Amino acid sequence: MHRKTLRELADGLRAKAFSSVELTQAFLDRIQAHDERINSFITVTAEPALEAARAADARRAAGEDGPLLGLPFAHKDIFCTEGVKTSCGSRMLDNFIAPYDATVTAKLKAAGAVMLGKTNMDEFAMGSSNETSYYGPVRNPWDLDTVPGGSSGGSAAAVAARLAPAATGTDTGGSIRQPAALCGLTGLKPTYGAVSRYGMIAFASSLDQAGPMTQSAEDAALMLGVMAGFDPRDSTSVERPLEDYCAGLGNALQGLRIGLPREYFGEGLDGTVAKVIETAIGEYRKLGAEVVDISLPNSHLAVPAYYVVAPAECSSNLSRFDGVRFGHRCENPHDLQDLYVRSRGEGFGAEVKRRIMIGTYALSSGYYDAYYLKAQQVRRLIREDFLKAFEQVDVIMGPTAPGTAFRLGEKSDPVSMYLSDIYTIATNLAGLPGMSIPAGFVNGLPVGLQLIGNYFAEGRLLNAAHQYQQVTDWHRRLPGGF
Amino acid sequence: MEWETVIGLEIHTQLATRSKIFSGAATRYGAAPNTQACAVDLGLPGVLPVLNAEAVRMAVKFGLATGCTIAPMSVFARKNYFYPDLPKGYQISQFELPIVHGGHIDILLEDGKSKRVGLTRAHLEEDAGKSLHEDFHGMTGIDLNRAGTPLLEIVSEPDMRSAAEAVAYMKKVHSLVRYLEICDGNMQEGSFRCDANVSVRPRGQSEFGTRTELKNINSFRFVERAINFEVERQIDVLEGGGKVIQETRLFDPDKNETRPMRSKEEANDYRYFPDPDLLPVELDAAFIETVRGTLPELPDAKQQRFMADYELSAYDAGALTASRELADYFEEAARVGGDGKLAANWVTGELAGLLNREGLEITASPVSATSLGGLLLRIRDNTLSGKLAKQVFEDMCSGAGEADAIIEQKGLKQITDTGAIEKIIQDVLDASPKQIEQYRAGQEKLFGYFVGQVMKATQGKANPAQVNELLKKRLAGD
Numbered sequence: 004m005h006r007k008t009l010r011e012l013a014d015g016l017r018a019k020a021f022s023s024v025e026l027t028q029a030f031l032d033r034i035q036a037h038d039e040r041i042n043s044f045i046t047v048t049a050e051p052a053l054e055a056a057r058a059a060d061a062r063r064a065a066g067e068d069g070p071l072l073g074l075p076f077a078h079k080d081i082f083c084t085e086g087v088k089t090s091c092g093s094r095m096l097d098n099f100i101a102p103y104d105a106t107v108t109a110k111l112k113a114a115g116a117v118m119l120g121k122t123n124m125d126e127f128a129m130g131s132s133n134e135t136s137y138y139g140p141v142r143n144p145w146d147l148d149t150v151p152g153g154s155s156g157g158s159a160a161a162v163a164a165r166l167a168p169a170a171t172g173t174d175t176g177g178s179i180r181q182p183a184a185l186c187g188l189t190g191l192k193p194t195y196g197a198v199s200r201y202g203m204i205a206f207a208s209s210l211d212q213a214g215p216m217t218q219s220a221e222d223a224a225l226m227l228g229v230m231a232g233f234d235p236r237d238s239t240s241v242e243r244p245l246e247d248y249c250a251g252l253g254n255a256l257q258g259l260r261i262g263l264p265r266e267y268f269g270e271g272l273d274g275t276v277a278k279v280i281e282t283a284i285g286e287y288r289k290l291g292a293e294v295v296d297i298s299l300p301n302s303h304l305a306v307p308a309y310y311v312v313a314p315a316e317c318s319s320n321l322s323r324f325d326g327v328r329f330g331h332r333c334e335n336p337h338d339l340q341d342l343y344v345r346s347r348g349e350g351f352g353a354e355v356k357r358r359i360m361i362g363t364y365a366l367s368s369g370y371y372d373a374y375y376l377k378a379q380q381v382r383r384l385i386r387e388d389f390l391k392a393f394e395q396v397d398v399i400m401g402p403t404a405p406g407t408a409f410r411l412g413e414k415s416d417p418v419s420m421y422l423s424d425i426y427t428i429a430t431n432l433a434g435l436p437g438m439s440i441p442a443g444f445v446n447g448l449p450v451g452l453q454l455i456g457n458y459f460a461e462g463r464l465l466n467a468a469h470q471y472q473q474v475t476d477w478h479r480r481l482p483g484g485f
Numbered sequence: 486m487e488w489e490t491v492i493g494l495e496i497h498t499q500l501a502t503r504s505k506i507f508s509g510a511a512t513r514y515g516a517a518p519n520t521q522a523c524a525v526d527l528g529l530p531g532v533l534p535v536l537n538a539e540a541v542r543m544a545v546k547f548g549l550a551t552g553c554t555i556a557p558m559s560v561f562a563r564k565n566y567f568y569p570d571l572p573k574g575y576q577i578s579q580f581e582l583p584i585v586h587g588g589h590i591d592i593l594l595e596d597g598k599s600k601r602v603g604l605t606r607a608h609l610e611e612d613a614g615k616s617l618h619e620d621f622h623g624m625t626g627i628d629l630n631r632a633g634t635p636l637l638e639i640v641s642e643p644d645m646r647s648a649a650e651a652v653a654y655m656k657k658v659h660s661l662v663r664y665l666e667i668c669d670g671n672m673q674e675g676s677f678r679c680d681a682n683v684s685v686r687p688r689g690q691s692e693f694g695t696r697t698e699l700k701n702i703n704s705f706r707f708v709e710r711a712i713n714f715e716v717e718r719q720i721d722v723l724e725g726g727g728k729v730i731q732e733t734r735l736f737d738p739d740k741n742e743t744r745p746m747r748s749k750e751e752a753n754d755y756r757y758f759p760d761p762d763l764l765p766v767e768l769d770a771a772f773i774e775t776v777r778g779t780l781p782e783l784p785d786a787k788q789q790r791f792m793a794d795y796e797l798s799a800y801d802a803g804a805l806t807a808s809r810e811l812a813d814y815f816e817e818a819a820r821v822g823g824d825g826k827l828a829a830n831w832v833t834g835e836l837a838g839l840l841n842r843e844g845l846e847i848t849a850s851p852v853s854a855t856s857l858g859g860l861l862l863r864i865r866d867n868t869l870s871g872k873l874a875k876q877v878f879e880d881m882c883s884g885a886g887e888a889d890a891i892i893e894q895k896g897l898k899q900i901t902d903t904g905a906i907e908k909i910i911q912d913v914l915d916a917s918p919k920q921i922e923q924y925r926a927g928q929e930k931l932f933g934y935f936v937g938q939v940m941k942a943t944q945g946k947a948n949p950a951q952v953n954e955l956l957k958k959r960l961a962g963d
Contacts, residue, residue, distance in 0.1 A: 083531045096530065103524055105531060202531040209761035237533050238763050316761055319563050322574020323528040327627065343567055366565070366756035375758055 004029045005165035006481065009074055009222040012168055016063065016073050023063070023073030027056035027117050030075045034119065034166045037485060041142045041151075043161035045080045046088050047120035055117040062115055070225045072115035077167035079158050080121035081128055082108045082213070083202040091204045092124040092136040092154075095324050095331045095350030105202025106234045107171060107213050114229045119167050123157030126352045127321065128178055128206040130154050131423040132414065135354040140411055143186060144482040145448050149408035152182030152423075158216045159186040164485040169217040169226060173203060175210045176309055177403075177427025180439035183216055184403035184451020187441045189468060189478060190216045191223045192427075194459050195434035196241035198227075199234030205320040207313035208239075210431040219478055220440065220468035224248035227461060243459070251462045252469040257291035259467060262396030266302035267426055273406040279443035279450040280402050283471070287400070290470055295396050299388040304381045305429040306421060311365045311378035312432070317355075318362030324350060357417065386433040393457045398467050402426055403439040403451035426453060436461050440468045441477035449477070486724070487688040490716050491696075492651045492681055493605075493643035494708075496658055497636050498668040499612065499676040500543045506611050506635035507534030507577060514674050518617070518628035526633045528572030533762050536561075540635040541584065541766060543667040544609050545776045547637060548585030550665055550783055551604055555773050559584040561609075561763045565756045570614035570627050578638075580757040583608035584766065590641075590661070591785060592653040593803055602654050603642035610636050637667070643682065643693065648712035652705050655679060656807075660784055664809045678703050683712055684729070685719045694719070695729040699743055702736045711736040715743050787812055795825025804833055811847045814854040821858020824865055831857060835878055852881050860888035870949055873897050900947045906939070906955055909947065913938040914959065924960060932956070 004026060007015065015021055021029075031049050038044050052075065059073035083089045083101035090096045104112065112118070125135040133141040133156025143151040144164040151160040155172030159182035162170050172179040174192035183190025191214045198213045205211060215226035228249065233242040263284065268277060284294060326332035326346025333345030351359070365374035392399060404423055414420040430437040435455055442452035452471075456464040472478050505512055508525035525532045548555050562580035586606040591599050612634040617626035639658060645651045659677055662668035670677050684696035697719070702711045714736075719729050734743040782790070784806045791802035791812075805815045811832070819828035836857065840850060860877060863869045869877060869892065880891045892898055900906060913935060914921060924931040939952050 083529075089530070091530070099530070101531075102529070200531075201533050204530040205762075207761075236535060238535050239533075239761075315758060319565050319575050319756070319758070322565060322567065323530070323572060325567060325569075325574060327569050328527060328572065329529065339569065363756065366758055368754045368756070371756075371758070 005033055005168070007168070008218045009071070009169050009225055010219070012074055013070060013072075013225075017068065023056040023059040023075075023117060024053060026073065027052050027075050027119070030119055030167055033164075034161075037164055037166060038161075040147060041144055041160045041164055042139055043123055043141050043151075043157040043164065043166060044077070044120045045090055045092070045123050045138050045157070048087055048118055051087075052117050052119050055112070059115040059117060067115075069114050071111065071229055073117065074115075074169075075117045075119050075167060076111060077119050077122045077158055077161045077170040078108055079124055079155050079170065079172050081124060081173050081204050082171060083204070084108050084118065084121065087121065089121065089204070090137070091128070092126040092138060093350065093352065093355070094137040095347075096204075096329075097137065097331065099330055101202075103202065106199035106236065107203065107230050109202070110229055110232075111171070116229070122155070122161050122170060125154035125156065125178075126355050127204070127317070128154040128173060128175055128211075129317070129354050129358055131177070131181055131420050132409070132411075133157065133160075133182070134411065135352055137352060142411070143408045143448075144485050145187065146408060149410050149448065150185070152185035152404070152408065154178040155182050155190075155216060159183055159188055159190070162186070162188055162216055162218065163482060165481065169215060169222055171213060171230070172216045173206075173211055173213045174427075174431065174437075175206045175313060176431050177424035179214050179216060180403050180427050180437055180451065180453060181424055183439040184453075185408040185449065187449030187477065187480065187482075188216055189218065189220050189223050189438070189440050189472075190214065191227060191438045191461065191464070192430065192436060193227065193231060193461055194241075194436045195431075196239050197231045197436070197459065197461065199232070199237040199240045201234055201236040205316075207316040208320060209316060210309075210313060212431075220465050220472055221249065221252060223438075224252060224465045224469070227465075231461075246462060248462055248465050251466045254466050254470075255291065256287065256467060256470050259287070259290075259292040259398065260396040261287055261292050261294045262297035262392050262399045263294060264297050264299040264302065264392070264399060264401060266299050267401030271405050271422065271425065272402060273445070275445040276402055276404075276406055276450050279445060280400075280452055283442040283452045284400060286471060286474060287467075290474065297392045297396060297399070299385075299392060299429065301381065301384045301388050302429060305385055305432055306425055308378040308381040308385070309424075309428045309432060310361065310421060311374045312382065314358040314362030315365045315375050315378075316362065318359045318366065321351075321355070321359055326350070354417070382432045385429050389429075389433050389435055389455075389457075397456075397463060398460075399455040401453050403453040407445050407448035407450060430455050434458070436464055438464045438468055440471065441480075442475075443477055488685045488716075488720050488723075489688045489690075490646055490648075490712075491643045491684045491686065491693055492645040492648070492712060494641045494645070494651060494654060495680045495682070496639045496641075496655065497678045497680075498639065498658075498662050500540050500635040500637055500667055501669050502537055502539045502543065502635050504537060505633035506537050506540045506609065508633055510633065512634050514671075514676075516630055518626070518630060520630065522614075522629035522632060526572065526629055528574075534577060534760075536763060536766065537635060540609055541768075542776055543635075543665070544584045544607060544637050545768065545773060546665050546667055546780060547607055547639070547662065548588065549773070549777050549780055550661060551588035551590055553585035553588030553604060553607065555585050555768060556582055557768060558582065559608075559766045561760045561766070562757045563760045566753070568613065568616075569625060570616045570629070570632070572614065572629060572632055576611060576613060577760055577763070578610035579608035582765075590654060590657055592650065592657050594653065595649060597799070600644075600650065602644045602650075605640040605642055607637050607639045610638060612636050643684075648709045648716070651681060651712055652709050655705060655708055657784070660807055660809075664781055664784055666781075672703055675703065679708055681708060681712055683715045683719070685716055685723065694723075695731050697729065697731065697743075698733045699736050700733060700746070707736060707738050710738070710741055711743060714741060718743065781809070791815075791825075795819060795829060797825065797829050801829050801833055805829060808847065814847050814850070817854035818857040818861065821855050822861025822865065824861060827861050827864065828858070831861065835875065839882055851884065852878070856881060856887055863888050863892060867901050867948055868892060868899050869897065870899055870945065872945055873899060897946065900943050901951060903951065903955065906947055906951055907959075909939055909942050910935075910952070910955055910959055913942060921960070932960070935960070
């Protein structure tokens with residue numbers, strides 16, 4: 004059962020080949036059997052999952068159907084889930100039971116999706132290797148000595164090991180796409196504003212987006228159809244007609260114009276990864292696509308701009324974790340200052356503290372113009388680069404990450420870690436949709452191909468990804484031992 | 486040396502929306518602690534603010550009423566600081582781009598002249614919660630009911646030159662926000678609060694002196710006292726050869742002094758930046774015109790109209806338009822009574838005296854405007870003399886009913902029948918031969934004696950004008 008995609012499992016439920024309870028139990032058993040090795044879950048909600056599965060079976064028995072009815076999922080532990088611990092990978096929220104559901108998880112719940120549990124992640128989504136989690140690192144099922152990427156590393160590893168058929172993730176600078184690439188999955192970061200951020204614990208509000216992490220583009224389309232849509236509780240969500248992302252999956256790619264930004268194939272890209280990407284582009288040519296060389300001249304400014312904007316926003320977003328109303332509070336504070344200093348000092352890990360300090364500095368009076376304002380100007384330049392490119396091409400392609408999964412502890416220097424998101428960050432700064440799909444392997448480790456589209460062009464990205472997946476089988480391969 | 490005082494005020498008005506500025510929780514005052522705070526107000530992880538359109542409408546209303554420019558685009562910013570009653574660790578406010586800016590408010594000075602006070606800006610922001618330091622034995626309780634209540638912070642230019650001007654300005658703003666129905670103006674409940682920036686400089690000098698910011702002055706009386714204290718303190722410092730330090734000072738109404746806030750409470754670097762959770766507020770001309778259509782007649786326009794329509798003095802018209810309720814009361818009394826001047830005299834005279842004595846607001850007046858109008862009618866048709874009218878008014882105040890009923894019941898109707906008055910005059914003259922002799926011998930002040938006797942004989946009910954006229958005729962003729 005665990006070798007099936009969401010689409011295949013949904014068909015199985017419809018054909019009564021198995022029930023949602025059987026399906027859910029099968030994945031709970033797999034978690035029980037395998038997660039000790041990869042540490043992808045922070046919380047497993049076995050009992051509520053089975054209860055939800057029974058409810059889904061009852062709905063189906065009553066004649067109801069739906070694309071996700073009765074299918075099990077794992078949720079990144081960044082989404083508030085009512086009555087369930089929502090830790091965001093931090094000691095700060097180790098004791099936090101969310102009193103409400105995030106819009107994303109509420110929508111999935113309403114569609115009859117079954118939550119298996121909450122997945123491990125970099126603390127407050129700050130990291131690219133899942134090593135900053137308070138709950139310990141996650142291991143990549145393709146090689147247990149390597150990282151799964153981050154920050155949605157738990158979701159990526161869980162789906163890669165088929166401990167869940169699909170999972171939710173969030174992406175602020177590459178946190179869906181980079182782990183999807185490193186774990187051989189299909190991951191989609193939608194256009195900023197396509198999916199509600201309500202109930203998703205904020206890292207950098209102007210960059211955060213939730214999206215699906217799946218085995219295939221078709222599964223991503225199914226999930227996104229439920230996750231996306233305007234939410235009156237999120238002022239930055241965009242009011243537009245709902246889309247059937249599956250409708251265009253079968254369209255031929257004849258005449259599709261693919262742009263290859265030369266800046267994404269330069270220094271810093273692993274040569275073997277570059278080869279895999281070139282081969283994948285070759286497949287697209289065979290599918291009838293036209294390939295155009297393009298330039299995104301301000302690409303080199305993306306990482307520096309991001310490491311001003313994201314920490315600035317996080318320094319403010321994380322101020323609410325003060326030990327007063329919820330979360331970690333130090334023992335016996337002797338005054339207010341002590342309460343703040345020790346609660347936050349004990350509750351946050353090193354990377355989170357580093358970013359709070361960078362962000363606080365960048366917003367400080369006297370530095371604001373030189374850092375925050377300048378970074379916002381760079382953001383506009385990057386956005387303009389993309390808009391210009393999209394006058395020539397339909398989809399931009401390139402590597403998702405500069406290399407394959409690296410070894411745990413390998414990137415101890417923060418800057419080298421930050422550079423693992425060098426190709427993904429620009430799309431967040433511009434608010435564009437981006438996707439990573441499996442495109443091959445280097446030394447047994449997956450390589451991701453990144454697809455970037457224009458605003459709200461998720462349908463086109465999914466179509467391009469799906470067509471590629473009709474002629475390749477990288478996305479159907481499983482790591483040994485799972 | 487002669488010193489000049491320079492004052493600018495920052496007034497925080499709580500907007501009278503039903504729900505909070507960024508959440509759906511109610512804003513009712515006085516609820517049990519933390520019963521009006523939802524997930525958004527508590528700053529739970531993952532929650533997001535959604536702007537209350539009504540708060541925007543109210544801010545625009547204020548801007549239009551004060552000649553401000555309404556910003557086509559304004560931006561919410563985060564003001565970052567830690568405090569236990571500030572749930573998110575930042576306050577959502579407006580910084581670089583406020584919703585309205587650049588208007589003015591005209592105040593009437595004691596010498597009868599009008600003065601224009603410039604408005605720098607007015608911006609929308611959320612209120613914080615309250616820290617409760619009592620009843621918790623060395624700990625602090627946090628009540629977040631107030632957190633997220635919409636505020637309009639109205640910032641004036643440093644245009645005021647005395648505490649009295651500051652009070653006049655504050656009263657005018659208070660009156661205006663109530664006219665506009667955007668704030669209940671309740672100062673006890675903190676719906677209308679004020680900080681004052683105060684400095685002094687040698688008269689004739691154009692640069693401003695170093696200012697201090699006075700906080701916690703929440704009544705008209707305290708504003709005056711706090712500013713006067715602070716001005717004297719600054720002059721003492723300067724004349725003693727010292728320098729005024731720019732600082733925030735707290736007014737203590739019990740000790741009647743200002744003192745510096747501890748440095749910990751002082752403002753530091755708020756690290757303002759645009760709130761990425763909220764879109765810029767974009768207002769088009771159509772929206773602004775719609776709001777303009779909802780503006781009531783404003784105090785200044787009403788005052789002008791009262792002067793023109795009712796032939797009132799600027800002073801009376803100003804007094805009657807100080808609040809919308811008072812103006813409405815006056816207009817109803819004038820309409821029913823059919824005489825604006827008479828109504829104005831009664832409202833600013835007898836009625837104001839009564840309300841003042843009883844400590845009542847006009848809305849709680851024991852005599853309704855319609856009832857007062859009924860009384861005025863009886864004055865105008867000579868049913869009542871001025872003296873009788875006051876008597877009737879007092880009965881009305883103690884709940885004896887309408888003027889007509891009291892007149893009927895007590896038989897207070899004025900005697901205006903010439904024949905009847907002449908008969909009484911005859912009786913009085915018949916009983917006073919000696920006084921007639923003296924009067925005719927030149928003691929003209931005895932005329933008052935005859936009037937008094939006639940009034941006494943009629944228990945004050947004779948029409949005084951008629952009595953005068955008839956008496957004169959009789960005394961001259963015989």
